[in-house]
Amino acid sequence: MKEMTKLHSLDSIENFIKQHQFSFLYISRPGCTVCHAVLPQLRILLEQFPNIKLGYINADDVEEVAGRFSVFTVPVLLLFIDGTEFLREARFVHFEQLEERLKRVYQLYQDE
Incomplete structure (x- = not known):
């Protein structure tokens, strides 16, 4: 499964996006059953894309994320x-x- 970085502030999110060419953010809440089902599937899918870095955000901990990213x-x-x-x-999510x-975008940028 793809490693993920837990991001606990808006600053850490912004830095994560700046530090990686491919930054994938996963925003969820603890009480969301759909979130719990989607995350493992996403981590498996992203294994195919080694340059994509996965960041996890709990929207209850970082409430500003909703306004910043229109969530x-x-x-x-x-x-x-x-x-x-x-x-x-x-x-x-239709995986x-x-x-x-993801394959199209990833290939496009890898061929540069």
């Missing part, structure tokens, strides 16, 4: 490439579609 529901999956949001999935989108 209205959880879970939210955000992919940043070179600091720019490139992909967003929320609530119900086959997500995998295809």
